[in-house]
Amino acid sequence: MPRISVIQINVNNMDEAIEFYSSKLGFPVESKAHYPDIVKLQQEGMTFLLYRVAKKSQIDYPNVAQTLINVATDDLVGTLERLKRQGVEILHERPVPCPVGIYAGVRDPAGNVLELIEYKKA
Numbered sequence: 001m002p003r004i005s006v007i008q009i010n011v012n013n014m015d016e017a018i019e020f021y022s023s024k025l026g027f028p029v030e031s032k033a034h035y036p037d038i039v040k041l042q043q044e045g046m047t048f049l050l051y052r053v054a055k056k057s058q059i060d061y062p063n064v065a066q067t068l069i070n071v072a073t074d075d076l077v078g079t080l081e082r083l084k085r086q087g088v089e090i091l092h093e094r095p096v097p098c099p100v101g102i103y104a105g106v107r108d109p110a111g112n113v114l115e116l117i118e119y120k121k122a
Contacts, residue, residue: 006047007069009112010057014039016109017050024086025071057111061091069114076102076118 011017014036021027027041027048041048059066073079076095083106084090091105091113101119108114
């Protein structure tokens with residue numbers, strides 16, 4: 001059976017990407033062995049890579065088919081407030097309800113969209 005073993009996010013500026021994913025979202029850098037082309041971030045369960053490419057993304061979220069990464073948080077409202085203070089582009093004015101909890105989209109410096117999600121308490 002196939003399995004996903006790597007999450008790769010293509011970014012056009014590695015230093016901006018490290019600042020966003022590590023300093024703002026909280027994924028520590030695991031390896032810069034192939035910097036500035038590849039940086040490995042710490043993530044339990046699978047490899048999480050930033051990969052340098054030439055151009056920014058132009059994702060028309062949420063209107064086009066795309067692959068999304070959902071990043072879990074225990075306090076979505078607090079996380080959004082902190083990220084907004086840090087200059088992160090927030091794509092929803094307030095969290096959006098969904099069947100498993102609430103979510104909000106954010107855009108990284110390369111134009112990639114992620115959704116932050118707070119799951120309902122059991």
